[in-house]
Amino acid sequence: MRRRVLIAVALVVVAVTLFVVGRGAAAGPLELTTTGTRYAATVLIDRPTTGRVVVEVRLRSGDPSSVALEPVMPDMGHAMPEVAAREREPGRFLAEGELFPMAGVWELSIRLDGPAGEETLAVNALITE
Amino acid sequence: MRARLLAAFLLVLLVSAGAAPAAAHTVMAGADLRFAQTIAGTELTVVVKATPRVPGPLRVGVLAYQRVADLPVKLELRSVADGRTVTGVARAALEPRYAELSVDRTGPHELRLSAGGEVSVVPFRVLVERGSAGELLIYGGLLVAALLLVGGLLTGALSRPGPAMLLSGGAAVGLTVATLVIVFEPGMPPAPPDGAAPVATALPGGRPYAQGRVTTTPARPGAGEEFTLRLDLVDGSTGRPVDDLAVHHEALAHMVVTSEDGRFFRHVHPLRTAPGRLEVRLRADRAGRYLAYAELERQDAGGQLITGTFALDGAPATQNAGDAPATPDPAAESGTSATASGGGDAASSGPGVPRLWPAVPVAGRPTTIDLDAAGPVRPWLGMAGHLIVRSQDGAFLGHVHEMGSTGPRLRFTFSFPAAGRYLAWTQYATGDRIVTVPFTVDVSAQEAVR
Numbered sequence: 001m002r003r004r005v006l007i008a009v010a011l012v013v014v015a016v017t018l019f020v021v022g023r024g025a026a027a028g029p030l031e032l033t034t035t036g037t038r039y040a041a042t043v044l045i046d047r048p049t050t051g052r053v054v055v056e057v058r059l060r061s062g063d064p065s066s067v068a069l070e071p072v073m074p075d076m077g078h079a080m081p082e083v084a085a086r087e088r089e090p091g092r093f094l095a096e097g098e099l100f101p102m103a104g105v106w107e108l109s110i111r112l113d114g115p116a117g118e119e120t121l122a123v124n125a126l127i128t129e
Numbered sequence: 130m131r132a133r134l135l136a137a138f139l140l141v142l143l144v145s146a147g148a149a150p151a152a153a154h155t156v157m158a159g160a161d162l163r164f165a166q167t168i169a170g171t172e173l174t175v176v177v178k179a180t181p182r183v184p185g186p187l188r189v190g191v192l193a194y195q196r197v198a199d200l201p202v203k204l205e206l207r208s209v210a211d212g213r214t215v216t217g218v219a220r221a222a223l224e225p226r227y228a229e230l231s232v233d234r235t236g237p238h239e240l241r242l243s244a245g246g247e248v249s250v251v252p253f254r255v256l257v258e259r260g261s262a263g264e265l266l267i268y269g270g271l272l273v274a275a276l277l278l279v280g281g282l283l284t285g286a287l288s289r290p291g292p293a294m295l296l297s298g299g300a301a302v303g304l305t306v307a308t309l310v311i312v313f314e315p316g317m318p319p320a321p322p323d324g325a326a327p328v329a330t331a332l333p334g335g336r337p338y339a340q341g342r343v344t345t346t347p348a349r350p351g352a353g354e355e356f357t358l359r360l361d362l363v364d365g366s367t368g369r370p371v372d373d374l375a376v377h378h379e380a381l382a383h384m385v386v387t388s389e390d391g392r393f394f395r396h397v398h399p400l401r402t403a404p405g406r407l408e409v410r411l412r413a414d415r416a417g418r419y420l421a422y423a424e425l426e427r428q429d430a431g432g433q434l435i436t437g438t439f440a441l442d443g444a445p446a447t448q449n450a451g452d453a454p455a456t457p458d459p460a461a462e463s464g465t466s467a468t469a470s471g472g473g474d475a476a477s478s479g480p481g482v483p484r485l486w487p488a489v490p491v492a493g494r495p496t497t498i499d500l501d502a503a504g505p506v507r508p509w510l511g512m513a514g515h516l517i518v519r520s521q522d523g524a525f526l527g528h529v530h531e532m533g534s535t536g537p538r539l540r541f542t543f544s545f546p547a548a549g550r551y552l553a554w555t556q557y558a559t560g561d562r563i564v565t566v567p568f569t570v571d572v573s574a575q576e577a578v579r
Contacts (some may be wrong), residue, residue: 005295010302035212061212074373075329075429077337077366104329126327 032123038062038116043108043123050100050129057110059091064114067093071100072107082111100127154376154428156187157256157322165380165398165510167409169245171195172398172563173202173221174379174510177240183257183323184233189217189240190225194509196561197221202244206230209237209252223561235324242400247410249400251381252372256322263314270307274300335430336373337366343421343437352416352443358386360399360407360423360435370405377426379510382407385422385517385526388415391552394567396517399423416443420523434526483555483568490572492548500555500566502537509558514539518570521550531557548574 030045039062045055057067067085072078080101085093100106109122156162162177172195178188191202200221207214217228221244232238235255242249281296321328342361350356360382362371374381380398384407387394393415399407413419418440426432483500490496498516506513514531527543534540539557551570556563 002291002294002298005298033210035209040212072367072369074336074364077364079367079369105327124327126329 030125032125033060034110034121034123035060036112036119036121038119039064039112039114039121041110041112041121043110043125045125048100048125048127050103050127051098052096053099055085055095055099055108057085057093057095059093062112062114062116063091064112064116066111066113067095068111069095069099070109070111072109073100073102073104074107075104076102078102100125103127103129154252154374155254155256155325158258162253162376163379163511164251164376166242166249166400167397168202168242168247168249168400169200170410171197171200171221173200173244175202175219175240175242175251176225176227177253178227179255180232181257183235183255184231186229187232187255188227188229189219190227191219191221192225193221193223193561194507194558194563200244202242204228204230205241205243206232207239207241208232208234209239210234235322237326247400248402250403251401254324254326256324258322259320263310263317266310267307267314270303270305270310272303274303274307277303336427337364338433339363339371339425339427339435340365341423341435341437343439345439349440349442352441353412353414354443355410355412356441358384358399358409358411358421358439360384360421360437362405362407362425362435370403371427372404373428374401375426375428375430377424377432378512382423382425383510383528384409385424385519385528386411387420387519387523387552388413389418389420389523391519391521391567393419394517394554394565396515396554396556396565413441416441420519422526424528436526481564481566483553483566485570490545490570492545492572492575494575495542495544496570496572498541498543498553498555498570499534500539500541502539502557502559503564504537504559506537506539507558507560509556509563514541514555514557516541516543517554517556518543518545519552520547521552525551545570545572548572 030043030048032043034041040060042058042060043055044058045053047053055069069083069085071080080099083095083097083099085095087093104127106125106127107122108125109120111118111120154162156177156179158179158181161179163174165172165174171193174192174194176190176192180187187206189204193200202219202221204217204219205214211234213233215230217230219225219228232255235257238253238255240251240253242251277296277300281293281300284296285293340363344359344361346357346359363369364371381401382399384397384399385395386397393413395411397409399409402408418438421437421439423435424432425435481501481503483498486497486499512530516529518527518529519525525546529541529543531539531541539555541555545551549572551572553568553570555566
């Protein structure tokens with residue numbers, strides 16, 4: 001009996017330790033903000049993994065008529081085709097596709113164009129397998 | 130059971146190993162950001178001192194290396210995440226007073242500097258150390274142990290052996306956790322600071338090479354006319370602008386501009402005016418072909434040298450008794466005794482005259498060059514002195530750092546790669562000027578000496 005309790009306590013301790021040490025390492029949804037002179041955007045990636053992903057661009061300021069995403073992996077020198085994001089509702093653009101073919105840090109450039117002019121903003125996203 | 134716990138800990142250590150934040154281009158308490166800028170016709174070094182927490186003040190000072198009469202440098206600090214901008218003014222001085230700019234978040238920022246009608250925008254990250262997970266475990270474990278021990282003593286005093294054993298056992302676990310962490314924490318990777326760029330496990334090799342294009346504005350500047358020398362950097366693999374330059378030897382890029390004959394020499398630190406674009410204003414008095422070399426380093430990559438040429442139009446200027454440069458320029462003042470001391474002229478000595486050892490340098494073997502400085506030497510670009518070496522045809526450029534001598538003597542060691550004539554310039558900062566001493570070195574082939 002006592003032995004079982006001790007083992008249970010030890011397991012709880014290990015679990016807490018793993019949680020404390022490993023927090024931040026897990027790939028949760030990404031929310032990245034960037035602000036330029038004409039536009040300000042928040043990029044949301046629900047599952048930042050390789051394969052098919054949905055990237056949402058929410059405008060915090062500015063009203064672009066077109067939004068396109070250009071993924072580049074600077075460490076490897078990989079560049080992927082530009083993906084156009086569609087406006088689902090005012091100020092909310094969605095792009096879907098295989099944007100990130102490899103796990104690592106990707107620089108996602110967001111080219112925004114509209115009556116206010118063109119501007120390219122960028123965020124860095126950690127993509128996992 | 131302790132063995133199991135230990136195994137679990139080792140597993141945690143292994144899982145969390147790797148992934149340290151890149152040190153380049155960041156501002157964190159204890160790690161200032163220093164970068165040189167050639168702006169408003171003078172050499173400055175901008176120092177950004179970090180804040181230990183946010184919101185808090187970021188302190189910015191501008192060090193002058195040449196005589197300046199009250200040069201205000203306008204500062205504009207902008208958070209790239211939320212666009213919040215704060216402004217201030219720093220005055221360039223030998224011992225500057227620091228301007229304080231308040232930052233209220235970590236992460237990517239841009240510092241915009243304006244002086245003398247020129248503007249530079251330097252991106253960097255504000256980082257703040259996070260409390261370590263290890264500390265939490267140490268203090269948590271000790272707290273648990275203390276509480277349970279008191280409980281265990283109390284229950285023991287009330288003669289209830291069962292719960293007393295449980296509580297004491299728990300206390301032992303708490304102590305074990307705290308002790309293990311104390312023992313192993315020095316070997317554990319630190320948690321990335323707040324505001325750090327995301328990092329993946331290190332990939333083999335570095336980033337792709339940067340391709341450079343050197344142009345001037347106007348396209349064909351005239352001799353004696355001020356022009357802008359521009360370097361556009363493009364990633365060789367993606368074709369996109371290279372905007373990830375690491376601060377390397379206290380600058381985003383070290384640019385050496387020489388005339389083909391070597392009589393004109395500048396070592397400048399161009400301004401970042403747009404992503405992947407570096408610019409510097411120059412003026413040269415003689416027409417002809419000029420060679421530009423940019424020494425830079427991408428983040429997570431090694432150093433590289435990018436070269437280009439440009440030409441100046443106009444009638445050749447009047448001869449100026451072999452001095453380099455023809456007219457004094459604030460960017461590179463010549464020393465008082467800046468005449469050349471040729472290879473083999475080792476017997477001649479005196480302030481400012483470089484001495485070579487061996488007297489006739491041999492290709493492929495180390496040559497040591499000694500020089501007495503004109504006064505107390507001030508570290509510049511992180512070093513006491515710099516030696517720039519160019520082969521006469523311009524195909525080779527070397528940048529050597531002063532190593533290990535004391536007092537006003539500068540010593541450089543360099544192996545000239547091949548026989549032939551080299552043009553060389555040593556540079557150091559003293560008081561309120563940067564002294565440039567040009568000379569030539571004749572290197573003999575290895576066979577000739579054997």
